[in-house]
Amino acid sequence: MSSIRSHINQAQMTGALEASVEISVVMPCLNEAETLAVCIDKAQRSLRDLNCEAEIIVADNGSTDGSQQIAINCGARLVRAETKGYGSALMEGIKAARGKFVIMVDADDSYELTNLRPFVERLREGYELVMGNRFKGGIQHGAMPPLHRYFGNPLLSGIGRMFFHSPCGDFQCGLRGFSKEAIDLLDLRTTGMEFASEMVVKATLRQLRIVEVPTTLSPDGRSRRPHLRTWRDGWRFLRFLLLYSPRWLFLYPGLALMFAGIITGLLILPGPFFVGGINFDVHTLLYAAMATIIGFQAVTFAFFTKVFGVSEGLLPEDERLNRLLRWARLELGLVAGALMLLFGFAGSIYAFSDWGAHAFGSLDPFRVMRMIIPSATALVLGSEIILSSFFLSVLRLLRK
Numbered sequence: 001m002s003s004i005r006s007h008i009n010q011a012q013m014t015g016a017l018e019a020s021v022e023i024s025v026v027m028p029c030l031n032e033a034e035t036l037a038v039c040i041d042k043a044q045r046s047l048r049d050l051n052c053e054a055e056i057i058v059a060d061n062g063s064t065d066g067s068q069q070i071a072i073n074c075g076a077r078l079v080r081a082e083t084k085g086y087g088s089a090l091m092e093g094i095k096a097a098r099g100k101f102v103i104m105v106d107a108d109d110s111y112e113l114t115n116l117r118p119f120v121e122r123l124r125e126g127y128e129l130v131m132g133n134r135f136k137g138g139i140q141h142g143a144m145p146p147l148h149r150y151f152g153n154p155l156l157s158g159i160g161r162m163f164f165h166s167p168c169g170d171f172q173c174g175l176r177g178f179s180k181e182a183i184d185l186l187d188l189r190t191t192g193m194e195f196a197s198e199m200v201v202k203a204t205l206r207q208l209r210i211v212e213v214p215t216t217l218s219p220d221g222r223s224r225r226p227h228l229r230t231w232r233d234g235w236r237f238l239r240f241l242l243l244y245s246p247r248w249l250f251l252y253p254g255l256a257l258m259f260a261g262i263i264t265g266l267l268i269l270p271g272p273f274f275v276g277g278i279n280f281d282v283h284t285l286l287y288a289a290m291a292t293i294i295g296f297q298a299v300t301f302a303f304f305t306k307v308f309g310v311s312e313g314l315l316p317e318d319e320r321l322n323r324l325l326r327w328a329r330l331e332l333g334l335v336a337g338a339l340m341l342l343f344g345f346a347g348s349i350y351a352f353s354d355w356g357a358h359a360f361g362s363l364d365p366f367r368v369m370r371m372i373i374p375s376a377t378a379l380v381l382g383s384e385i386i387l388s389s390f391f392l393s394v395l396r397l398l399r400k
Helices: 002-020 036-050 067-073 086-096 117-124 146-164 180-184 195-205 230-243 246-268 282-311 319-327 330-357 365-396
Strands: 023-029 054-060 077-080 101-104 129-133 176-179 210-214 273-275 278-280
Touching: 023 036, 023 086, 036 054, 036 067, 036 117, 054 067, 054 086, 067 077, 077 086, 086 101, 086 180, 086 195, 101 117, 101 180, 117 129, 117 176, 117 210, 129 195, 146 195, 146 230, 146 246, 176 180, 176 195, 180 195, 195 210, 195 230, 230 246, 246 278, 246 282, 282 319, 282 365, 330 365
Parallel strands: 023 054, 023 101, 054 077, 129 210
Antiparallel strands: 101 176, 129 176, 273 278
16 A cells, blocks of 8 residues: 555656656757767756756767766756667657757757747747747858758758748757647657658648747867768758658659640640651650650659558648548549540550551551550550559548
């Protein structure tokens, strides 16, 4: 009985402690012995000025330079992240945080840790994600490589804004604050540097209240190279943005290919088409058919990806998609595919009968190919429509 009371009292004390903490500062750490103590000290001074209950968590990712002991000696809570990666360390730190709000910041002494007030004030106002913006706050000389400053970061942030209509101008900023409850619901999963973009993208898709505050970036205080690798991590950022936007990855390129292929095919089908003295004939018609088929495949991939992403909780519900799925049923796809197959078979039979009329001898290839290419294209598209309709129906079984 006394053991049960002890557990109950301990749980009550833990709950009371968690309820009393307003701010948790989470620092991912991998061999940051040179700068960790400075960062913790700056954060502690800033939190004291805010006069709030707070904690500092160092999420260690397997340091071998004594960073763990430095964190403990400086009064921070140490959390160990067994899985390697920037995102893994942050996820462990966020999971362990007891505060209502979390401020995540790199432990390289490059961010303005002495002034966390703008982030805390916006969080208290009800914003669920408060992003730092280094381009608005100022980037000191030598703090960011020119390739990152003038090309990489603006390009990736611009793509993110275009793909997802995000209000953020600095997707990769390593200083940001957020509501722990709101971010926990996003189910963040990436383990590497793209974790920063995943948070912004999912917060935008889930329509969280997002605001930016200017923050400065200074040269970091480490003597070694940063963990960030320009081309590897840049590709991982871009890959994540593409994978989370089926429209830009599949739908828009697919529609463009289909449109170009169909228009080109219609122009060439009656006979040779001349542009500035250049003759476009059945050879171009073949490539137009190929573009149409590839474009159609890309469009179907866009729907498959969207349905799968929504079913697995990776993407939010989309009412336009739901309306389309209510209309585009399996039976409709089977009918459309069958009609396309019928057109293809009819064209093939006509071409075969024309060959028979010539005693199965030599034919004018330019004339015959104008029958064969559209017929073969229709056969392929009809088969694709039927197969895609069945596969889409399988994906819909995952949905409630």
